[in-house]
Amino acid sequence: MAKTVNIPPVRNFIQPVPGDDWASIAARELPGTPAEEAVGMLQSWNLYVAFRPGGGAVTPSDVIFVEPPRAA
Amino acid sequence: MSLDLIIRNARICDGSGGPSFHGDVGVRGGRIVAVGDVGGDAVETIDARGLVVSPGFIDPHTHYDAQLVWDGFAQPALEHGVTTIVPGNCSLSLAPLRAEHRELLGATFRKIEEMPKNAFDAGLTWSWETFGEYVEAIRGQLGINVAPLVGHSLIRLWVMGEAARERVATDGEIADMQQALRECLEAGAVGLSGSWVDIDHENRPVPARLAEPKELDALCAVLGEYGAILQIVPEFWDADLLCARIDILGDLSRKHNISTTFSPLFDSNASPELCGIALDRIKLQTAYGARVVPQMQTRPIDLSFDLTAPMSTFATLPTWWATTLMTHEEKIAALRDPAHREKLKGEMDNFMMPIGLQIDFADAFVKRPGPNSADLAGQRIGDIAKARGCHIAEAIIDIALADDLQTSYGLEALGHNNTAKIGDFLAEPLIGIGAGDGGAHVTNFSTYGDTGFLFSQYVRGHKTLSVEQAVHKLTHEVASLWGIRDRGLVKPGYAADLVIFDPEAIDRGPEIAVDDLPAPGFRYIRRAEGIEQVFVNGRRAYSRDGGYSSDRAGAIVPMAA
Numbered sequence: 001m002a003k004t005v006n007i008p009p010v011r012n013f014i015q016p017v018p019g020d021d022w023a024s025i026a027a028r029e030l031p032g033t034p035a036e037e038a039v040g041m042l043q044s045w046n047l048y049v050a051f052r053p054g055g056g057a058v059t060p061s062d063v064i065f066v067e068p069p070r071a072a
Numbered sequence: 073m074s075l076d077l078i079i080r081n082a083r084i085c086d087g088s089g090g091p092s093f094h095g096d097v098g099v100r101g102g103r104i105v106a107v108g109d110v111g112g113d114a115v116e117t118i119d120a121r122g123l124v125v126s127p128g129f130i131d132p133h134t135h136y137d138a139q140l141v142w143d144g145f146a147q148p149a150l151e152h153g154v155t156t157i158v159p160g161n162c163s164l165s166l167a168p169l170r171a172e173h174r175e176l177l178g179a180t181f182r183k184i185e186e187m188p189k190n191a192f193d194a195g196l197t198w199s200w201e202t203f204g205e206y207v208e209a210i211r212g213q214l215g216i217n218v219a220p221l222v223g224h225s226l227i228r229l230w231v232m233g234e235a236a237r238e239r240v241a242t243d244g245e246i247a248d249m250q251q252a253l254r255e256c257l258e259a260g261a262v263g264l265s266g267s268w269v270d271i272d273h274e275n276r277p278v279p280a281r282l283a284e285p286k287e288l289d290a291l292c293a294v295l296g297e298y299g300a301i302l303q304i305v306p307e308f309w310d311a312d313l314l315c316a317r318i319d320i321l322g323d324l325s326r327k328h329n330i331s332t333t334f335s336p337l338f339d340s341n342a343s344p345e346l347c348g349i350a351l352d353r354i355k356l357q358t359a360y361g362a363r364v365v366p367q368m369q370t371r372p373i374d375l376s377f378d379l380t381a382p383m384s385t386f387a388t389l390p391t392w393w394a395t396t397l398m399t400h401e402e403k404i405a406a407l408r409d410p411a412h413r414e415k416l417k418g419e420m421d422n423f424m425m426p427i428g429l430q431i432d433f434a435d436a437f438v439k440r441p442g443p444n445s446a447d448l449a450g451q452r453i454g455d456i457a458k459a460r461g462c463h464i465a466e467a468i469i470d471i472a473l474a475d476d477l478q479t480s481y482g483l484e485a486l487g488h489n490n491t492a493k494i495g496d497f498l499a500e501p502l503i504g505i506g507a508g509d510g511g512a513h514v515t516n517f518s519t520y521g522d523t524g525f526l527f528s529q530y531v532r533g534h535k536t537l538s539v540e541q542a543v544h545k546l547t548h549e550v551a552s553l554w555g556i557r558d559r560g561l562v563k564p565g566y567a568a569d570l571v572i573f574d575p576e577a578i579d580r581g582p583e584i585a586v587d588d589l590p591a592p593g594f595r596y597i598r599r600a601e602g603i604e605q606v607f608v609n610g611r612r613a614y615s616r617d618g619g620y621s622s623d624r625a626g627a628i629v630p631m632a633a
Binding site: 005007008016018048059065069 | 085239240267277280281282283284285288307310311313314315317319320322326349353355357360518
């Protein structure tokens with residue numbers, strides 16, 4: 001029987017659903033934040049995606065952080 | 073009954089990690105039949121007094137997939153004591169693959185694993201489509217054992233065609249991928265490889281990266297049916313990202329009762345706390361029942377580059393990358409064009425390697441000069457540029473132009489070079505040794521000799537591992553994780569994959585360029601030092617005095633039941 005455990009993440013993240021882009025992730029994960037600001041926040045927390053070659057497109061296997069880095 | 077081989081008077085490190093002991097090893101029919109005080113006689117007897125006998129080393133992270141088609145010994149892996157290799161890592165195997173996708177996959181494989189196109193094309197005779205056909209194509213000529221992975225990108229291409237590069241899979245396609253994976257596992261694959269980072273020859277994500285989590289989950293369910301392993305490349309340069317990936321692997325491991333391994337775990341001054349943070353996360357996941365094993369390589373990162381072909385060194389320098397893709401004539405013209413040179417200079421001024429390597433092109437040195445630059449051999453580019461009063465980019469370009477671009481440059485100790493720190497990590501029971509990339513990056517750096525380097529640097533040098541521990545990490549530990557049956561121990565009933573080496577001399581030799589590719593060109597390799605004899609399935613595969621045998625005793629190794 002597989003174990004089910006809930007280990008809190010080091011930093012909260014999601015993985016995209018099919019069709020996701022920055023705007024849809026921002027709307028879902030940061031609903032109280034104005035759209036443009038939310039996208040900017042998400043991209044700043046995920047520079048590895050935002051600045052990747054090819055224009056920063058999100059792929060379905062990506063890890064997308066939904067909070068800033070935590071203090072060490 | 074007489075034995076085929078008795079190795080007498082050896083110090084036996086049996087792979088278990090326990091104390092070594094002195095004795096004999098008897099072999100018959102490719103198997104170890106006696107260990108200890110072995111009586112009787114044998115067709116061949118070797119006196120190994122003063123030497124260690126250990127199980128053959130297992131290299132879990134290689135890309136010999138193509139080389140095995142023209143070189144069944146995977147040279148020079150064997151002479152470094154490696155008797156079993158795992159090709160097919162990082163989502164890229166060479167099967168299953170339909171004929172119409174050969175050029176596409178070939179271009180991707182050559183880009184990511186840095187294999188010259190002329191060698192790849194000359195050496196590969198594509199006679200297969202299915203994984204089983206690939207296995208049969210290489211089986212008869214193997215001088216080394218092979219435990220192949222099947223690549224997730226290949227499974228996607230097989231089922232989805234070119235759409236594998238464009239979109240997520242439908243539920244029906246995922247079911248078809250599950251069946252395709254079953255067929256590969258039945259045909260000899262020991263697991264599935266994936267990647268969360270690699271980009272293809274058109275700078276697009278490899279197909280495996282377009283899988284949504286439920287696809288990977290479904291494939292891991294199949295791995296669970298077979299007790300097979302998942303290998304994957306995570307974002308190894310960022311601690312938060314790596315911990316997230318460790319958690320994802322932990323969940324997959326627990327849910328499907330599978331072993332998972334990622335490569336590499338890489339130390340860098342750009343992120344000096346990363347390995348410790350990752351190890352803490354792995355310990356936590358292990359405590360909760362997951363099997364997530366990182367692979368750490370033993371050697372530091374050294375690179376070579378030239379201007380004849382695209383190389384990872386230029387991956388984040390778009391104009392340099394584009395220039396290396398030009399024809400020779402176009403390249404010469406561009407490198408002489410003042411406007412183009414200005415772009416190249418500008419990019420080098422703003423260079424940033426995103427994966428934790430710390431590259432300063434001023435520290436590059438002239439490694440293989442052409443005849444017109446022979447006096448510059450070994451000189452630092454920054455010093456040459458200063459003496460010439462030019463930009464470092466211009467120094468690199470002009471030295472190369474003087475010899476029709478044949479000059480090769482070197483960059484050393486770019487990362488993973490804090491050996492005192494790395495020695496402690498290598499000794500950690502939860503960290504595996506691997507990520508060596510044997511068979512790949514052939515003109516960029518030598519991926520061979522990591523086994524000897526482990527002994528010279530960390531057993532004899534820093535003394536962070538005993539000989540027994542080092543042998544264990546290269547043998548039984550790997551066989552256990554990867555489910556490789558009956559290998560990795562010197563024990564009656566086990567396959568007679570054996571290495572006889574001098575523990576005071578085993579090492580990697582200096583990096584040298586050799587021209588043994590199946591087409592004009594060269595690759596960097598290292599010769600072994602201190603390895604006396606290597607046996608594969610009871611037959612001599614290599615000896616220090618006689619070199620490589622013509623005996624092809626290698627096998628496709630079965631998984632544990």
